[in-house]
Amino acid sequence: MLFTNNLGYPRIGAQRELKKASEAFWSGKITRKELLDAGLKIRATNWKIQKEIGIDLIPSNDFSFYDQVLDTTLMVGAIPARYHGLAANKSSEHELDLYFAMARGFQHEGIDVTAMEMTKWFDTNYHYLVPEFTKNQQFSLFSEKIINEYYEAKQLGVDTKPVLIGPITYLLLGKEKEAGFDRLDLIEALLPVYEEVIGRLRKYGVKWIQFDEPFLALDLPDKARKLYQQVYKRLAKSAGDTKLLIATYFEGVNDNLEVALSLPINALHLDLVRAANQLEAVLDNIPNELILSLGVVDGRNIWKNDYERSLTLIDKAIRKIGKERIWIAPSCSLLHVPCDLAYEDNEETLPLEVKDWLAFAKQKLEEVKDLALLRSEYEDTAVLQRFKDNKVSQNRRKTSALIHHQEVKDRVNAISDKDTNRRSVFAERKAKQLETLNLPLYPTTTIGSFPQTKEVRGWRAKFKKGEITIDEYENLIRAETKEAIAWQEQVGLDVLVHGEFERNDMVEYFGEQLQGYAFTKNGWVQSYGSRCVKPPVLFGDVSRPKDMTVYWTSYAQSITRLPVKGMLTGPVTILQWSFVRDDQPRWQTAFQIALAIRDEVLALEHAGIKIIQIDEPAIREGLPLRQKDQRDYLNWAVKAFRLTAAGVEDDTQIHTHMCYSEFNDIISDIAAMDADVITIETSRSQMELLDAFANFNYPNDIGPGVYDIHSPRIPSKEEMISLMDKASAVINPKQLWVNPDCGLKTRAWPETKAALEAMVDAAKTLRGVIEVV
Numbered sequence: 001m002l003f004t005n006n007l008g009y010p011r012i013g014a015q016r017e018l019k020k021a022s023e024a025f026w027s028g029k030i031t032r033k034e035l036l037d038a039g040l041k042i043r044a045t046n047w048k049i050q051k052e053i054g055i056d057l058i059p060s061n062d063f064s065f066y067d068q069v070l071d072t073t074l075m076v077g078a079i080p081a082r083y084h085g086l087a088a089n090k091s092s093e094h095e096l097d098l099y100f101a102m103a104r105g106f107q108h109e110g111i112d113v114t115a116m117e118m119t120k121w122f123d124t125n126y127h128y129l130v131p132e133f134t135k136n137q138q139f140s141l142f143s144e145k146i147i148n149e150y151y152e153a154k155q156l157g158v159d160t161k162p163v164l165i166g167p168i169t170y171l172l173l174g175k176e177k178e179a180g181f182d183r184l185d186l187i188e189a190l191l192p193v194y195e196e197v198i199g200r201l202r203k204y205g206v207k208w209i210q211f212d213e214p215f216l217a218l219d220l221p222d223k224a225r226k227l228y229q230q231v232y233k234r235l236a237k238s239a240g241d242t243k244l245l246i247a248t249y250f251e252g253v254n255d256n257l258e259v260a261l262s263l264p265i266n267a268l269h270l271d272l273v274r275a276a277n278q279l280e281a282v283l284d285n286i287p288n289e290l291i292l293s294l295g296v297v298d299g300r301n302i303w304k305n306d307y308e309r310s311l312t313l314i315d316k317a318i319r320k321i322g323k324e325r326i327w328i329a330p331s332c333s334l335l336h337v338p339c340d341l342a343y344e345d346n347e348e349t350l351p352l353e354v355k356d357w358l359a360f361a362k363q364k365l366e367e368v369k370d371l372a373l374l375r376s377e378y379e380d381t382a383v384l385q386r387f388k389d390n391k392v393s394q395n396r397r398k399t400s401a402l403i404h405h406q407e408v409k410d411r412v413n414a415i416s417d418k419d420t421n422r423r424s425v426f427a428e429r430k431a432k433q434l435e436t437l438n439l440p441l442y443p444t445t446t447i448g449s450f451p452q453t454k455e456v457r458g459w460r461a462k463f464k465k466g467e468i469t470i471d472e473y474e475n476l477i478r479a480e481t482k483e484a485i486a487w488q489e490q491v492g493l494d495v496l497v498h499g500e501f502e503r504n505d506m507v508e509y510f511g512e513q514l515q516g517y518a519f520t521k522n523g524w525v526q527s528y529g530s531r532c533v534k535p536p537v538l539f540g541d542v543s544r545p546k547d548m549t550v551y552w553t554s555y556a557q558s559i560t561r562l563p564v565k566g567m568l569t570g571p572v573t574i575l576q577w578s579f580v581r582d583d584q585p586r587w588q589t590a591f592q593i594a595l596a597i598r599d600e601v602l603a604l605e606h607a608g609i610k611i612i613q614i615d616e617p618a619i620r621e622g623l624p625l626r627q628k629d630q631r632d633y634l635n636w637a638v639k640a641f642r643l644t645a646a647g648v649e650d651d652t653q654i655h656t657h658m659c660y661s662e663f664n665d666i667i668s669d670i671a672a673m674d675a676d677v678i679t680i681e682t683s684r685s686q687m688e689l690l691d692a693f694a695n696f697n698y699p700n701d702i703g704p705g706v707y708d709i710h711s712p713r714i715p716s717k718e719e720m721i722s723l724m725d726k727a728s729a730v731i732n733p734k735q736l737w738v739n740p741d742c743g744l745k746t747r748a749w750p751e752t753k754a755a756l757e758a759m760v761d762a763a764k765t766l767r768g769v770i771e772v773v
């Protein structure tokens with residue numbers, strides 16, 4: 001029988017146990033010991049599940065209390081100077097405190113340190129903490145988590161495969177914090193730590209170690225390619241009998257094939273969902289002993305595997321190199337899919353017909369096992385039956401009446417250039433908007449959401465369980481909205497928001513109201529730290545049966561004379577943060593969503609809303625990882641956005657918002673979106689991003705975020721003024737807005753109020769200075 005290999009299992013817990021425990025610990029409600037126990041319990045459960053399914057290579061160290069990149073940073077002791085005070089105490093208790101301080105910032109007992117920067121993990125909605133490197137960066141083994149977890153699993157009777165981020169990927173994920181060096185040159189300093197870790201694992205009798213090297217499947221400079229050869233030669237030497245697996249994913253090795261196949265490793269993992277076409281070339285060139293781990297089960301989406309299609313790939317490989325050298329695996333870590341479909345029992349939101357098309361992490365491992373069994377020497381009638389059922393299910397999905405709606409397809413086919421252009425150019429629109437809106441210099445605003453407190457979430461939970469009526473629920477939300485409006489007026493913000501209290505999530509909320517979507521009850525996926533999302537399932541043609549946001553926006557506007565910004569999620573972000581059908585190209589789905597959002601924009605305008613924000617935080621995330629595919633994506637992504645915005649009058653002001661990504665390389669496309677105002681995350685990178693806007697001569701208005709909303713830390717007025725001064729030095733102050741980095745839903749009210757009061761104060765000071773000049 002073929003060997004089965006898993007790259008990583010979701011670690012938040014099937015019932016979000018880790019989320020709940022971490023948040024309870026941070027707010028002082030449980031002890032450190034209780035948090036550690038919650039972690040142990042999740043690991044033990046995950047190992048048990050995988051063992052019972054019969055997975056041969058079960059990962060360890062795929063667990064994390066916050067982020068696997070931060071774990072690696074702690075492993076190699078790359079602790080930035082601002083945490084050295086906290087790092088001085090090396091007891092294991094303090095390791096966790098240090099760890100969370102790096103993840104979330106730390107502001108008590110007279111210490112005030114910011115968190116590490118956070119950014120997207122490749123093209124996913126998972127976020128990692130960016131390693132920070134200095135020219136004379138030192139590394140030394142600091143955290144022994146990887147060793148402890150291997151030992152822990154062994155005690156529980158599971159001989160695992162420790163997983164870690166490979167050294168080259170680790171360096172590439174990080175950022176130089178001073179000028180004058182290339183982080184890849186730190187490899188000499190870094191390698192001894194990896195050698196030490198391998199040496200320690202080897203002593204414990206570890207059989208396989210997995211190095212995640214997704215960069216080996218991306219466009220690489222020659223220097224990095226060469227480095228792969230040198231580095232793995234050294235690591236193989238220290239591994240001795242312990243075998244090395246390199247995992248690539250999210251793309252194909254393609255032009256790095258020669259390098260990948262020349263490494264002195266024992267197994268190579270390929271993502272055959274994203275890049276099935278790489279298999280042929282790999283098989284043609286594979287060296288004699290190398291094992292191939294075939295990632296045939298999609299780790300990024302929730303559709304049931306098509307066994308027939310997978311077996312075609314598997315058989316191709318078997319014919320070429322034989323069964324002994326083939327492993328069956330998910331395409332990447334299962335971190336990106338929910339835990340277990342068995343929890344889904346609400347037929348109203350997830351019809352049985354749709355549920356039959358789905359597989360979550362546990363089911364995916366069962367699929368991996370089935371595929372291995374289907375190529376075993378023994379005929380297993382139960383497996384053969386599952387193969388037949390699989391075929392039936394695939395066919396039912398292809399022909400389902402739930403999916404196809406001709407009017408939607410016709411409307412997409414009829415899109416013309418006229419539909420994607422505003423009536424006038426920006427300069428003319430701006431003049432009209434200045435007149436209608438009458439805003440001061442450095443106008444202040446927020447990004448949309450206000451704190452989603454326990455109470456607000458509790459009301460929604462009660463409403464969903466039928467414990468309160470819709471009237472009671474809406475009264476509570478109305479009261480919350482009213483209070484938020486009153487407070488914004490009082491503190492002196494210029495453009496108000498309704499606060500998004502009625503929304504569970506900025507994507508799921510729209511998914512719930514659009515045709516073509518289903519939702520899960522418990523399909524949680526980690527987004528960062530303890531924060532999770534429940535991506536709605538986009539299975540069919542999308543349309544908008546009725547208004548989605550008009551009621552709550554109009555209500556907020558009806559109780560203030562100041563402008564209230566309508567708040568929508570853009571088509572690319574809705575696409576990116578849903579589990580999306582894989583039976584048609586993504587651009588087609590994006591245009592369907594765009595038409596629905598366009599109608600909503602027009603409905604808001606019709607209701608008298610003068611400013612409408614169409615959030616596109618995920619536009620950069622959707623950018624294909626290989627450069628050759630990027631142009632095509634950017635063209636349709638920008639077009640989808642323009643399609644949503646272009647229907648309005650000149651004096652309706654369109655905002656967009658982006659966060660969590662590096663935007664430098666797509667600045668011309670951001671400009672091509674032609675939003676009147678863009679608010680964008682910049683504070684964690686100290687406004688670095690603005691240079692890109694300045695160099696490009698970005699013509700429209702910009703609100704560079706003046707404070708990081710991920711941390712409860714309250715920014716001072718002075719630091720925000722100094723950030724805005726930096727911005728004003730490179731961008732005309734008449735183009736600038738003042739706002740936080742992102743929405744405030746994850747924050748509590750006290751810090752939100754204090755921070756925004758300081759922000760408004762900062763803007764007032766800035767206006768004073770300008771008037772004097």
Ligand SMILES: Nc1nc2c(c(=O)[nH]1)N[C@@H](CNc1ccc(C(=O)N[C@@H](CCC(=O)N[C@@H](CCC(=O)N[C@@H](CCC(=O)O)C(=O)O)C(=O)O)C(=O)O)cc1)CN2
Binds near residue numbers: 504533
């Ligand atoms: N989809 C998406 N992706 C995104 C973002 C985003 O906002 N949405 N923001 C960026 C950063 N990522 C983020 C991801 C999640 C959250 C977030 O706040 N998530 C919430 C859950 C939001 C949600 O769906 N809430 C639901 C369900 C809440 C819930 O847990 N309810 C309780 C019961 C309520 C109670 O009594 O407390 C339960 O089901 O057990 C609601 O409000 O209705 C969380 O993890 O806590 C924030 C940022 C990038 N990616």
Ligand code: MET
Binds near residue numbers: 500657
């Ligand atoms: C992740 S971007 C968030 C934008 C949204 N309007 C909010 O404020 O929450």
Ligand SMILES: [Zn+2]
Binds near residue numbers: 617658659741
């Ligand atoms: Zn944001």
